[in-house]
Amino acid sequence: MAFFKKLKDRLFKSSSKIEEGLDAIIEDGGVEEEVEVSESDTTAADEAQAALAAQEAARVAAQKAQTEADAKALADAKAAADAVEVARLEVERGEREKAAQAAELERQAAEAKRAEEARQAEHAQQEKDARDAELARQAHAEEDAKRAQELQRVQAEREAEEQRLAAERAEQEKAAKPGLLGRLLGRGEKKTVVRRELDDDMLERLEELLISADMGVDTALRVTSNMAEGRFGKRLSTQEIKELLAGEITRIMEPVARPMPLYPTKPQVVLVVGVNGSGKTTTIGKLASQFQAAGKKVVIAAGDTFRAAAVEQLQVWGDRAGVPVLTAPEGSDPASLAFEAMEQAARDGADLLMIDTAGRLQNRSDLMEELQKIVRVIRKKDPDAPHNTLLVLDATTGQNALSQVKTFQELADVSGLVMTKLDGTAKGGVLVALADKFGLPIHAIGVGEQIDDLAPFDPEEFAAALTGLEL
Structure with missing residues (x-):
């Protein structure tokens, strides 16, 4: 009986569903009928009804208790699950914090490593720059030493040659002087000539x-x-x-030995061009000093804005001669500087404006176009400018000077030549080739570093010096 009750209670949902189903079946199409109920039946029915009511009350109480027990068990389980979840979340939070701390430490370590690498790279670059500067200084010192040695060698050779020539002249004079008998007889001694x-x-x-x-x-x-x-x-x-x-x-x-012409135009613009290392800057300094000494008011424009040493060199020459040197920041547009220099020279009432230009190879079209730009810009100020375009040539380049003259004549309308470094080369004959082929005026030649080592071109002296003939 106890098992049945338990079984019934557990199958309450199923049984209720069956009961409801049966009631529905019966009610659907059923007909109500009156039946006779005896007293005994009534009593028994009442008793049965009371028993059923008692059972139902017990069942409901049991179900309630079970529901409360289930609810409590569910609440306990939920509380336990919540506690587990809280603990899990705490663990995850702790792990995340540890991971974040580890990541932060790793980031700090990486930053420290990068900072150290950057410091080491900067230190290495500083050391490299220092080494490069030292190497450049040593190379410059070696170049200066070599140049000094070369100048000493040339000077020694020149002195030896002068001594040899003096000895030859003495011998020739001695041989030309007649002996005593010859003088008495009016005859000179014979001279042997090959x-x-x-x-x-x-x-x-x-x-x-x-x-x-x-x-x-x-x-x-x-x-x-x-x-x-x-x-x-x-x-x-x-x-x-x-x-x-x-x-x-x-x-x-x-026919080509002519000094640079001077015009009444003020300022007379002299554009100086040439390849790298031809001696443009030094030539400008010497010419400016010579013109200034002759009473001309000269202004120099340091148009080689890509080489700081050229600007410094011109400033040294300008200080020596008392000639102002107009400059622009390194890397500036040389055409703009040339235009501004023309305006400044005009305001100052200068007789001559000498414009230095960056050295450029005749086979570099981009540099040659830049030179053409300078000419175009200054002609906006004065359509006749430049009034002189001097091409400075290095005698040591030999026959290459011919191609330089050809290229610069086409692009810059060269009006005259200046040949430098004739003292340190055996290629001086190229100047004869230039005169023969192009017929351009040769204004001056340079044979050294001093101001008086640049002189007007004298064809007779040059021919005698080239052939070793005594004048």
Whole structure:
């Protein structure tokens, strides 16, 4: 009986569903009928009804108790689950905090590592810069030492040559002076002179000699041909060959030996161009000093804005001669500086404005275009400017000077030449080739670093010096 009650209680939901189903079945289509109920039946029915009511009350109480027990168990389980969840969340929060702390430590370590690497890189760069500066200083010192040695060597050779020539002159004077018997008899002593017939072989060797002196094939052929005219087959001495050669060189150079023209225009703009290392900056300084000493008011524009050393060098020359030097920040547009310099020179009433330009190779079209831009800009101020465009050439470049003249003449309308460094080269014959091929005026030549080492070009002196002839 107890098991049945338990079974019934547990199957309450199922049984209720069946009961409800049965009631529904019966009610659907059923007909109400009256039945007779006896007293005994009534009593029994009442008793049964009372028993059923008692059972139902007990069942309801049990169900309530079970529901409360289930609710309590559910609440306890929920509380336990919440406690577990809280504990889990606490653990996760702790793990997240540890992970965050670890990440922060790792980030700090990475930042410290990067900072240390940056410090080391900066230190390494500083050391590299210091090494590079020291190497550059050493290279500059070595270059200065080599230049000084070269100058000493050239000076020593020049002095030795002068001594040799003086000795030869003394010997020649001694040989030319007649002896006592000769003076008494009115006769001089005989002098031995070596002569050679001027033939094809001799002319060919002369041509090779002139070509080796960078006079160029065409000019060498023309000079030797003129020398042979009317003299072929005659016997000539070394002195006579020197005189003939010097005469031909003088004949070629005389038409181009002209000083730089000066005009009444103020300021007269002189644009100085040339390749890297040709001596433009030094030439400008020397010319400015010479013009200033001659009573001209000169202004210099340091248009080589890409080389700080050029600006400093011009400023040194300007300080020496009392000539103002207009500059612009490094890397500035040289065309703008040239335009501003023209305006400043005009305000100052200057006679001459000499504009330095950056060294540029004749095969660099971008640099040549920049030079053309300078010319275009200054012509906006004065359509006739520049009034002189001087091309400075380095004699040590030899035949390469021909291509330089050709390129710069096309782009910058070169009006005259200045040849530098003739003291340190065996290629001085290139100046004859330039005069013969282009016919451009040669205003001056340079033979050293001092201000008086730049002098007006004298063709006779140059020809004599080139051939070793005494004047």
